[in-house]
Amino acid sequence: MERFAWKAMIKDGKLQEYKKRHDNIWPEMKIVLKDAGIKNYTIWNVGNEVFGYFECDKGVQYAEKYQAKSAVVDKWNEYMKDVMTMEMDTETGAQPKMQQVFFLE
Template sequence: MSRVSFKMYLKPGYKEEYKKRHDAIWPELKKLLQETGISNYSIFLDEETHTLFGVQEIDGNASSQQLGSNPIVQKWWAFMADIMETNPDNSPVTKPLEEVFYME
């Protein structure tokens, strides 16, 4: 089991919409993430900078950010593109983060 973390960027004024969409995450997307070995997935928001901080545990080879060829993920990215900073393919602009401390 490994952990990965990354940051993404929410457009200003969309905190409630972002939360609403994730509270109603599509069952097929949740199932895909779980079947891929992704668990304990959290996203936090720094409201001052509109930076989203994601962290997830992975029991497999791919984080959620590496599932971009899956049609479900592509559909989710398109659904979220209006409220996040995205790349030309609608994937969220992400930056991996280096772990510098962990306490069990």
Template sequence: MQKYCLALDLNNHPDLIAEYIDYHKNVWPEIQKSIKDSGIINLEIYNVGDRLFMIMETDDNFSFAEKAKLDAENPKVQEWETLMWKFQKALPQAKSGEKWILMDKIFELK
């Protein structure tokens, strides 16, 4: 199993942030299926202000490249992603079209 942490910012408008959170209380079933089908075992999103953190636990076969390929071929995922861009803004480190940025782990208490 692998664990990843990613970050993303939201447009800093209280109504948009509230709407984004509401969408994530009822994520479309097709989106949940696409997440599971890609090898993601658990996925959590945390929010503070306009910042989001995502923690993903994946099986050993998970690949970001394969997930991106599957998402690009799935019209429902593309519909969801287009809708979510209304709320999201890319971090300064993001490449063109990139949303969630993989974070580097700098500490772990064992």
């Protein structure tokens, strides 16, 4: 199992809308994430910054590739553009990976 972390910025005044959209995440988006092998997905925020973490049963590379070819993910990213700013990795089409600097099991 591999771990993945990402971060993004919420546009000013849009944090409540960001939370609302995640409270009502589309069922088909949940299916894509699960089919990509993603579990234990959590998102936190401080100010306008959000930090996401998830674990990948099938590996990070598989999860990236699976999401990159998903029309549902494309639709979700378009839906979220008015509330957040996230630079996508040009090679993978996924969120840029944060580098792990510490781990305590």
